[in-house]
Amino acid sequence: MKPVALLLPLLLLQAPGLFAQQGYPQTCDRCEDLPRLLQELKEQEWLRDKFREYSPWSSYQLSASDVTDLQNRVLNAFNTWQKTPSGGGGGAGEPTMGTNPENCQLVFYVKGADGKTTIQPYDDKAMKARYCGVVLAFMKAHEASHQRTCRDLGAKNKGFLGRPEFVAADEVKAYEAGIRVLEKAINELAKKCKEEGTTATYRLDPSLKITPANVYGSEDRARQIADLLERAQRAADARQNDGKGRK
Numbered sequence: 048m049k050p051v052a053l054l055l056p057l058l059l060l061q062a063p064g065l066f067a068q069q070g071y072p073q074t075c076d077r078c079e080d081l082p083r084l085l086q087e088l089k090e091q092e093w094l095r096d097k098f099r100e101y102s103p104w105s106s107y108q109l110s111a112s113d114v115t116d117l118q119n120r121v122l123n124a125f126n127t128w129q130k131t132p133s134g135g136g137g138g139a140g141e142p143t144m145g146t147n148p149e150n151c152q153l154v155f156y157v158k159g160a161d162g163k164t165t166i167q168p169y170d171d172k173a174m175k176a177r178y179c180g181v182v183l184a185f186m187k188a189h190e191a192s193h194q195r196t197c198r199d200l201g202a203k204n205k206g207f208l209g210r211p212e213f214v215a216a217d218e219v220k221a222y223e224a225g226i227r228v229l230e231k232a233i234n235e236l237a238k239k240c241k242e243e244g245t246t247a248t249y250r251l252d253p254s255l256k257i258t259p260a261n262v263y264g265s266e267d268r269a270r271q272i273a274d275l276l277e278r279a280q281r282a283a284d285a286r287q288n289d290g291k292g293r294k
Contacts, residue, residue: 075179075232078240084181084233085245086135091185091229092248093128095222097121099250101215103262108212117211142166144174144186148208151197153190181232189225193217196257206276207259216262223251 074080100109101117111117128134142156142164153169174183196217200207207213226247234244255261259269 073179075181076236078236078242080179081233081236081240081242084229084236087182088226088229088233088245088247090125090134091222091226093134094121094125095219095226095250097124098215098218098222101212102219103212103264104216104219104250111211111215114209114211114214117215143177144169144190146190146193146197148197148205151194153194181229184232185225185228188228189221192221192224192257196220199256199258204259204273206280207272209276210272213257213259213262217257220251220255220257223249223253227253 075084098121099105100107101111101121102108109120111120125134144153144155145166146152147154154166155169155174156164157167157173158164178186197205197208226249230245230247236242237244259273260266263269263272
């Protein structure tokens with residue numbers, strides 16, 4: 048299978064699987080799977096809240112230099128938290144699934160025998176072989192949210208996917224989409240197993256769309272940023288064309 052060429056890898060919107068641990072159980076519909084699903088829910092809520100700290104919705108907004116820096120900061124914080132009793136006492140995150148911002152299509156990560164990870168077009172059969180139904184369902188719900196944002200932005204506003212604070216806000220929305228699926232599955236399994244269910248916490252109205260105006264608080268502020276992005280892109284195009292002319 049030919050790998051997807053991500054010309055702008057910094058714009059790759061990550062799935063919740065960015066932090067999923069390898070070797071996840073192949074079943075998630077048994078009563079003994081309930082504790083792991085509850086831990087998964089805790090992880091998803093933790094990640095949602097950490098990304099929110101980098102969004103304009105945070106009362107004390109953390110900063111990242113670019114999207115890669117944002118992802119690395121969250122991943123490092125997550126891996127540190129994972130080593131605490133609350134985080135489960137161990138484990139580390141790694142990529143599994145994402146959305147290509149160039150075409151808004153799903154991709155997934157494949158680790159080879161050499162330990163290197165490649166990004167390939169999404170393969171539902173391969174993902175079903177790696178993850179149980181509930182886990183795959185909440186991951187796909189997460190990515191569907193990213194895909195909606197990607198499509199709604201259109202080609203003209205794709206530059207916003209390079210803004211770490213915008214991507215952070217989009218992650219909050221995507222994690223909430225996955226959390227809703229996971230919470231529902233947990234409560235259905237808990238009822239079947241005559242166990243106590245759970246109530247997830249939410250930060251956003253489910254009807255909220257991730258648009259520049261909603262993220263930055265106003266149409267005027269969104270237009271200002273769009274103008275900055277457009278000027279930066281024109282300058283980059285001019286430099287590239289100038290470089291070609293000198294060859």
